[in-house]
Amino acid sequence: MSLPRKVRLVEVGPRDGLQNEAQPISxxxxxxxxxxLTDAGLGYIEVGSFVSPKWVPQMAGSAEVFAGIEQRAGVxxxxxxxxxxxxxxxLAAGVKEVAVFAAATEAFSQRNINCSVxxxxxxxxxxxxxxxxxxxxxxxxxxxxxxxxxxxxxxxxQVAPVARAxxxxxxxxxxxxxxxxxxxxxxxxxxxxxxxxxxxxxxxxGHFHDTYGQALANVYASLLEGIALFDSxxxxxxxxxxxxxxxxxxxxxDVLYMLQGLGIETGIDLDKLIAAGLRISAVLGRATxxxxxxxxxxx
Amino acid sequence: MSLPRKVRLVEVGPRDGLQNEAQPISxxxxxxxxxxLTDAGLGYIEVGSFVSPKWVPQMAGSAEVFAGIEQRAGVxxxxxxxxxxxxxxxLAAGVKEVAVFAAATEAFSQRNINCSVxxxxxxxxxxxxxxxxxxxxxxxxxxxxxxxxxxxxxxxxQVAPVARAxxxxxxxxxxxxxxxxxxxxxxxxxxxxxxxxxxxxxxxxGHFHDTYGQALANVYASLLEGIALFDSxxxxxxxxxxxxxxxxxxxxxDVLYMLQGLGIETGIDLDKLIAAGLRISAVLGRATxxxxxxxxxxx
Numbered sequence: 001m002s003l004p005r006k007v008r009l010v011e012v013g014p015r016d017g018l019q020n021e022a023q024p025i026s027x028x029x030x031x032x033x034x035x036x037l038t039d040a041g042l043g044y045i046e047v048g049s050f051v052s053p054k055w056v057p058q059m060a061g062s063a064e065v066f067a068g069i070e071q072r073a074g075v076x077x078x079x080x081x082x083x084x085x086x087x088x089x090x091l092a093a094g095v096k097e098v099a100v101f102a103a104a105t106e107a108f109s110q111r112n113i114n115c116s117v118x119x120x121x122x123x124x125x126x127x128x129x130x131x132x133x134x135x136x137x138x139x140x141x142x143x144x145x146x147x148x149x150x151x152x153x154x155x156x157x158q159v160a161p162v163a164r165a166x167x168x169x170x171x172x173x174x175x176x177x178x179x180x181x182x183x184x185x186x187x188x189x190x191x192x193x194x195x196x197x198x199x200x201x202x203x204x205x206g207h208f209h210d211t212y213g214q215a216l217a218n219v220y221a222s223l224l225e226g227i228a229l230f231d232s233x234x235x236x237x238x239x240x241x242x243x244x245x246x247x248x249x250x251x252x253x254d255v256l257y258m259l260q261g262l263g264i265e266t267g268i269d270l271d272k273l274i275a276a277g278l279r280i281s282a283v284l285g286r287a288t289x290x291x292x293x294x295x296x297x298x299x
Numbered sequence: 300m301s302l303p304r305k306v307r308l309v310e311v312g313p314r315d316g317l318q319n320e321a322q323p324i325s326x327x328x329x330x331x332x333x334x335x336l337t338d339a340g341l342g343y344i345e346v347g348s349f350v351s352p353k354w355v356p357q358m359a360g361s362a363e364v365f366a367g368i369e370q371r372a373g374v375x376x377x378x379x380x381x382x383x384x385x386x387x388x389x390l391a392a393g394v395k396e397v398a399v400f401a402a403a404t405e406a407f408s409q410r411n412i413n414c415s416v417x418x419x420x421x422x423x424x425x426x427x428x429x430x431x432x433x434x435x436x437x438x439x440x441x442x443x444x445x446x447x448x449x450x451x452x453x454x455x456x457q458v459a460p461v462a463r464a465x466x467x468x469x470x471x472x473x474x475x476x477x478x479x480x481x482x483x484x485x486x487x488x489x490x491x492x493x494x495x496x497x498x499x500x501x502x503x504x505g506h507f508h509d510t511y512g513q514a515l516a517n518v519y520a521s522l523l524e525g526i527a528l529f530d531s532x533x534x535x536x537x538x539x540x541x542x543x544x545x546x547x548x549x550x551x552x553d554v555l556y557m558l559q560g561l562g563i564e565t566g567i568d569l570d571k572l573i574a575a576g577l578r579i580s581a582v583l584g585r586a587t588x589x590x591x592x593x594x595x596x597x598x
Contacts, residue, residue, distance in 0.1 A: 003485075181594070184560025185519050186302075213553040213590035214560075217515045220484050254512040261483025261513075291512035295480070 004228035006265045008044065009252060010175070010205060011037050013280070014065075015046040015080055016249055017237025019056050021284060027061045029283045031068035034077070036276035037234060038069075041268040042252075044076040046099065050086035063093040078139065082113075087127045091134060098131065099175075100124050101141035102166060104159045107150035108143065108179075121165050128170045140166030141207070145176040145191060146183025153187075156194035164198035173203050175231055178218065181211030185221035192225040207231035208250050209238075215250035216258060223262070230255060235277030236289025251290035253277055303527035305564045307343065308551060309474070309504060310336050312579070313364075314345040314379055315548055316536025318355050320583060326360045328582045330367035333376070335575035336533060337368075340567040341551075343375040345398065349385035362392040377438065381412075386426045390433060397430065398474075399423050400440035401465060403458045406449035407442065407478075420464050427469045439465030440506070444475040444490060445482025452486075455493035463497035472502050474530055477517065480510030484520035491524040506530035507549050508537075514549035515557060522561070529554060534576030535588025550589035552576055 014033055018025055030048070037045050047069065048062030062079060071077055081087040081098040090098050102120045103109040109117045131138045144151075145159045163174045176191060183191075188206070195204060206222040206229070208215035219230055233249030256270055274293045281288040288294060313332055317324055329347070336344050346368065347361025361378060370376055380386040380397040389397050401419045402408040408416045430437045443450075444458045462473045475490060482490075487505070494503060505521040506529070507514035518529055532548030555569055573592045580587040587593060 184557050186561045211590065211594045212556055213515055213550070214557060216512055217519045217557060220516045220519060251512070257511055258483050258513060258516060262485045291510065295510045 003223050003262055003264060004226065007223070007228045007230065007259055009042065009255065009266055009268065010044045010046065010229065010231045011042045011234060011252060012046045012207075012231045012249060013037070013233040013235065013237040013252065015049050015059070016231070017233040017235075019049060019059050020238040020248070023284065024057070025280075025283060027064045027068060029280070030061070030065045033234075033276065033280045034065065034069045036272070036279060038072050038075055040272035040276055041266075042273075043074070043267060044078065046078045046080065049080035049082075050089040050093070050095075051080065051082055063089065066093040066095060081127060083123065084126045084130065087130055087136075091130075091136065095136070097137045097139065098127070099139040099141055100127060100166070100171070101143060102162055103148075104142050104144045104154050104162050105148040105151045108148050111150065112143075117162060118165075121162075121169065124166075124169060132170065138171050140169075140171030140174045141177055142166065142174065143177045143179045146178040146187050147180040149180060153182075156187075156191045159191060160195045160198045163195050163204070167199045167203065173205060173229070174199055175205035175207045175229075177207035177231075178209055178215075181209035181214065183208070183218060184214055185217045188218040188221040189225050192222055192227055196225070201226050202228065205229040205231055210236065210248060210250045216254055219250065219255055220258065223264075234273060234290075235281045235293065237280065248289050251277070251288070251292070253288075253290040253292040257292045302522050302561055302563060303525065306522075306527045306529065306558055308341065308554065308565055308567065309343045309345065309528065309530045310341045310533060310551060311345045311506075311530045311548060312336070312532040312534065312536040312551065314348050314358070315530070316532040316534075318348060318358050319537040319547070322583065323356070324579075324582060326363045326367060328579070329360070329364045332533075332575065332579045333364065333368045335571070335578060337371050337374055339571035339575055340565075341572075342373070342566060343377065345377045345379065348379035348381075349388040349392070349394075350379070350381055362388065365392040365394060380426060382422065383425045383429065386429055386435075390429075390435065394435070396436045396438065397426070398438040398440060399426060399465070399470070400442060401461055402447075403441050403443045403453050403461050404447040404450045407447050410449065411442075416461060417464075420461075420468065423465075423468060431469065437470050439468075439470030439473045440476055441465065441473060442476045442478040445477040445486050446479040448479060452481075455486075455490045458490060459494045459497045462494050462503070466498045466502065472504060472528070473498055474504035474506045474528075476506035476530075477508055477514075480508035480513065482507075482517060483513050484516045487517040487520040488524050491521055491526055495524070500525050501527065504528040504530055509535065509547060509549045515553060518549065518554055519557065522563075533572060533589075534580045534592065536579065547588050550576070550587070550591070552587075552589035552591040556591045 053060035236251035352359035535550035
């Protein structure tokens with residue numbers, strides 16, 4: 001069993017993280033966060049989301065954030081675009097890469113986006129066409145890949161066709177999200193084993209929430225399946241570490257610390273990353289959700 | 300690669316956990332905790348420590364705790380006994396199993412117990428003799444097995460002779476402790492691979508602190524090396540989850556949740572365990588350090 005020599009981390013803190021924080025964050029602070037992350041060496045940063053601010057008030061101002069950040073050559077600055085309107089707004093803001101998302105289960109799809117899984121995929125078609133026209137790459141997310149709040153445990157066989165459909169539609173990469181954080185290491189391995197029969201392994205990402213403390217073990221389990229691409233969130237943004245039922249993403253610092261210990265290259269500077277996480281945590285007025293950052297800053 | 304079918308968990312919360320908590324806990328609350336843990340199905344509980352209360356005030360009253368708990372047949376109730384005086388006190392309190400500990404590094408041994416590693420082992424000899432005489436089993440701990448605050452990264456080759464010495468002296472089981480919590484999954488695997496050449500694998504335990512968020516990934520890595528015995532602490536006792544540089548043990552609930560997900564038997568009831576952890580956390584006046592307990596109690 002050999003682990004990947006290199007791993008790419010997709011930083012989702014400014015989007016998946018901040019959109020789940022309770023308090024509003026100014027455009028200036030978001031710009032600072034993205035610039036800090038660029039400076040720390042992240043190669044892919046999900047900067048914002050082009051959705052109605054009625055639905056997700058935290059993501060208002062994404063166009064201003066894109067206008068304000070310093071874009072470094074070779075770094076991808078992406079945005080979520082759940083529909084054609086969002087895609088057009090993203091395009092107008094100069095976004096070069098977008099992400100779309102579908103659920104693995106019918107119940108979650110119905111309650112979250114009011115349509116079936118296959119309808120949600122159909123709705124992406126105009127986005128995929130427009131993206132191709134404008135040379136914009138599209139990343140696909142599948143949520144609830146290991147557990148669903150309405151259907152319980154989710155099988156790999158349920159996930160595979162959704163991942164494949166996104167891939168077939170033109171998503172160059174598909175991220176499998178354990179939205180609830182209920183998944184454990186064995187199910188994670190089986191998930192990638194099964195889905196990799198439909199989508200090439202090197203185009204699959206793992207996206208783990210740490211609600212049940214399982215996220216890092218699941219990253220390690222994924223590495224053992226040859227997965228070399230993970231989404232994570234600086235300072236564990238998106239779930240207050242002190243709140244009941246915190247649902248935050250795994251902290252980028254904690255993933256990076258493990259990868260470094262495993263001798264895996266990422267190109268990211270841990271000290272700068274910790275500093276970025278402590279800065280945004282101070283803005284939010286709370287302690288960082290990264291255990292590595294807490295341990296290191298304890299001196 | 301096959302995982303163990305069964306895993307035994309050694310509950311160290313009442314000792315390794317509570318001794319690191321800032322506030323004093325009454326004998327009544329400790330007795331309640333141990334009884335709760337028995338009721339949850341734990342097969343091994345480290346109840347207290349027979350040390351000078353000058354050194355470890357939290358462990359004062361260990362004899363009263365032993366006198367107060369309801370001992371269930373088939374369950375081991377153990378105590379730490381760092382010297383012969385402690386062993387005799389433990390014996391007088393009716394303790395049937397004790398634990399001794401040595402460090403993997405000279406610097407930690409010198410600064411923590413004021414003698415070299417080999418001197419510390421020599422000092423255990425009278426305990427081992429007395430234990431044999433009285434039919435008391437002895438468990439050995441090695442601390443700093445992956446990192447040392449003074450020497451940095453610790454190699455498996457440094458740990459192996461200490462583990463072997465404990466085993467040769469008569470410790471029926473040796474627990475390898477990542478005291479600092481700095482170790483990662485690859486080093487954990489190598490540790491067990493190397494030490495298992497000196498001590499039978501089935502007599503080795505993993506003891507992980509979650510200071511850097513690595514503990515559960517390290518448990519999974521250990522399982523892959525055939526280790527089927529882990530120390531953990533209900534509610535993650537021993538490190539306040541909100542404090543800087545929290546050094547708590549991995550939460551028993553979070554380990555058990557993963558083991559259940561992997562289909563591994565333990566004989567422990569997760570709901571009762573969560574309740575035990577929530578009760579002692581309430582006594583301490585803080586939130587539980589178990590993410591599973593937080594997620595479950597969020598309803």
